[in-house]
Amino acid sequence: GVVEACLLHMLKRRAAGFLRTDKVAALFTKVGKTCAIAGDVCRKVQELQQQVESRKNQPNGQEPLKRQGSTTSKTPVLTPQAIKHIWVRTALIEKVLDKIVQYIVDNCSKYYEKEALLADPVCGPILASLLVGPCALEYTKLKTADHYWTDPSADELVQRHRIHGAHGRQDSPSKRPALGIRKRHSSGSASDDRFAASAREYVESLHQNSRTHLLYGKNNVLVQPKDDLEAIPGYLSLHQSADNLTLKWTPNQLMNGTLGDSE
Numbered sequence: 001g002v003v004e005a006c007l008l009h010m011l012k013r014r015a016a017g018f019l020r021t022d023k024v025a026a027l028f029t030k031v032g033k034t035c036a037i038a039g040d041v042c043r044k045v046q047e048l049q050q051q052v053e054s055r056k057n058q059p060n061g062q063e064p065l066k067r068q069g070s071t072t073s074k075t076p077v078l079t080p081q082a083i084k085h086i087w088v089r090t091a092l093i094e095k096v097l098d099k100i101v102q103y104i105v106d107n108c109s110k111y112y113e114k115e116a117l118l119a120d121p122v123c124g125p126i127l128a129s130l131l132v133g134p135c136a137l138e139y140t141k142l143k144t145a146d147h148y149w150t151d152p153s154a155d156e157l158v159q160r161h162r163i164h165g166a167h168g169r170q171d172s173p174s175k176r177p178a179l180g181i182r183k184r185h186s187s188g189s190a191s192d193d194r195f196a197a198s199a200r201e202y203v204e205s206l207h208q209n210s211r212t213h214l215l216y217g218k219n220n221v222l223v224q225p226k227d228d229l230e231a232i233p234g235y236l237s238l239h240q241s242a243d244n245l246t247l248k249w250t251p252n253q254l255m256n257g258t259l260g261d262s263e
Contacts (some may be wrong), residue, residue, distance in 0.1 A: 001085060003088050003097070003101075003127075004024055004085060004087075004088055004130070006117050006118065006127055007024060007027060007101075007118070008023055008024065008027075009112075009116050009117040009118070010025060010112055010116035010119075011023060011111060011112060011113075011116070012110075012112060013113055015027055015030055015111040015112070015247060022161075023249050024087045024088065025045075027089055027104075027111065028041060028042055028043055028045070028087045028091075028100075028104045031100065031103065031104060031110070032112070033117075034107075035094045035100065035103045037099050037100055037103070038091075038096075038100050038103065039097075040094075041091045041094060041096060041100065044090055044094065045086055045087055045090050046088065048078065048086065049086070052078055052083065064129075064199055079179040086126070092135060092139070093139045095135045095136070095260070096135065097131050097135050098128055098129075098131035098132045098134075098135045099135075101118075101127060101128045101131055102128040103124055103154070104118055105118050105124040105127070105128050108124060127244060129205070139249055168219070210247070211241060212239045212240065212241045213239065213240045213241075214237060214238075214239055215238045215239065215240050215245075216237065216238040217235065217236070217237045217238075218235070218237075219233075219236075219252075220233045220252070221234055221235070221236040221249065222234075222236075223232070223249055232250070232251050233252050233254075234249050234250050234251040234252055234254075235249065235250045235252065236248070236249050237249075237250075
């Protein structure tokens with residue numbers, strides 16, 4: 001929406017189309033006549049719009065559209081918000097929005113008044129540069145309508161950990177579950193004791209307390225310690241204290257209360 005507002009700022013009437021209500025579509029169509037990249041986006045948008053229209057005409061009871069997750073999706077779904085911004089959205093997913101905006105900036109006199117944002121010698125190139133980052137991302141897993149259920153919050157993950165750690169403890173479920181670590185050596189060296197204490201302190205820090213606040217948690221985040229080792233799933237968490245932010249990661253084995261024979 002913000003990008004569209006920039007593209008529409010003081011757009012010439014002949015570029016926006018005299019009778020067209022969708023001025024962004026008119027702009028992309030006009031630019032697509034001389035810019036091959038924009039022309040490809042126009043064809044993809046037209047295909048998506050045809051798919052949406054064909055699905056609308058199907059009788060009720062048909063399988064609903066799936067969300068547009070990638071460029072290879074055969075039956076992409078477009079929510080009303082996605083349809084509203086389909087031109088910019090498609091160019092973004094195709095990773096060419098920055099190139100199209102840069103082309104428009106380079107040829108701004110054809111499409112914009114002199115006072116337009118994209119005609120500004122500083123603001124125009126800055127906008128194109130800012131879009132390089134978003135265009136470098138892979139939009140393969142967009143948020144779905146049920147992402148609140150599929151992507152648990154940090155509070156829910158911590159609550160799950162408490163429930164999991166409470167198994168086998170019948171004395172008081174309200175108490176914080178203890179972390180049991182099975183050591184590799186039975187000698188009980190000081191280094192093992194220090195490791196056990198630090199591990200316990202870390203896992204307990206995942207809980208809300210007066211010193212730190214858990215802002216975000218995500219389970220099954222893969223980390224590869226070395227090139228020759230497999231990636232290890234673990235729990236990633238972001239904590240806020242009075243002075244700073246701390247990013248932490250814990251292997252699932254440690255979260256489950258045992259390290260086994262792993263180093």
